Amino acid sequence: MTLTLTDRTRRTDHATDQAADQNVAPEAVPAQAPDPAPGRATGREADGLAVASFVLGLVGLLAFNLLLGPTAIVMALLSLARRTRRPGRAYLGLALGVAALVVLAVLVTVNGTVAWNLGA
Numbered sequence: 001m002t003l004t005l006t007d008r009t010r011r012t013d014h015a016t017d018q019a020a021d022q023n024v025a026p027e028a029v030p031a032q033a034p035d036p037a038p039g040r041a042t043g044r045e046a047d048g049l050a051v052a053s054f055v056l057g058l059v060g061l062l063a064f065n066l067l068l069g070p071t072a073i074v075m076a077l078l079s080l081a082r083r084t085r086r087p088g089r090a091y092l093g094l095a096l097g098v099a100a101l102v103v104l105a106v107l108v109t110v111n112g113t114v115a116w117n118l119g120a
Helices: 005-021 040-060 065-081 087-111
Strands: none
Touching (some): 040 087, 065 087
16 A cells, blocks of 8 residues: 555544544654555565566577576466466466476487587
8 A cells, every 4th residue: 555645644634633632732642653565575576487487488498498497497386386466477487497398308319419400
């Protein structure tokens, strides 16, 4: 919850009204503590992890399979554990991370190396 100028004015007026009712100076009445901010940072972080896992899994299909594949898998699992609002992207990141490792396994099996060989 964010406080706007009108909300702050209302809170100050409320403290002044309380002081007037009790015949106490307004400065003596403590201001009410603002409501704690909702846990949005965790949700945004989980959404960012889901998007990052998708991008890293996609790039991992073409390059750096050994590094980006497992990273995409871990990020996707973390975002799903933190209950992301974008589970589709997290599942895609998970699938692309696994696919990147499968591509790596095929490259090692066929070429005997972890490099692409497009020429004859």
